[in-house]
Amino acid sequence: MPENIEFKNAASTASLIVTKNGEGLYLVKRKHNPFKGMWALPGGFLNCDEESLEEAAIRELKEETSLSTTIEELLLIGVYSDPQRDPRGHVIDHVYLVLDYHGKPQAKDDAEEIKYFEYNNLPEVAFDHKKSIDKYFNHFHMFGEKIKKILFNNNIEK
Secondary structure, three states: OOOOOOOOOOEEEEEEEEOOOOOEEEEEEEOOOOOOOOEEOOEEEOOOOOOOHHHHHHHHHHHHHOOEOOHHHEEEEEEEOOOOOOOOOOEEEEEEEEOOOEOOOOOOOOEEEEEEEEHHHOOOEOOOHHHHHHHHHHHHHHHOHHHHHHHHOOOOOO
16 A cells, blocks of 8 residues: 555544433534534534543533433434535534433533424424434334343343
């Protein structure tokens, strides 16, 4: 392989689908551009060479929503890599379903506001987050607690 090859790499983000009752999800209102003032999934950029995508997801969840979770409670449900999905450049988004979380939702950091929306009453959302939301509601939410039992072999009897 020639030594003079240069690679241009895309940035990576983690976005999170956080539900309360399976019929809706939490969105955050963006405080900064791009899409300032629009609703979006909580999430943000990976700190390259410092953390894994899962750690970035956990950090961003805490920073933007005040909610806490663990790596074991994250389920990767989609990767979105359209070079035009973010006006800042090529950004590959990794979308996680948060299976369980703790805390009281409160907007912080890059989030101006946090609000719970029913699926049938969603606002317009930033980036291509509607694809992720639709994928969750069309393919994953129907399984509810069964996902945890199947994937994590949990004994869920609450």
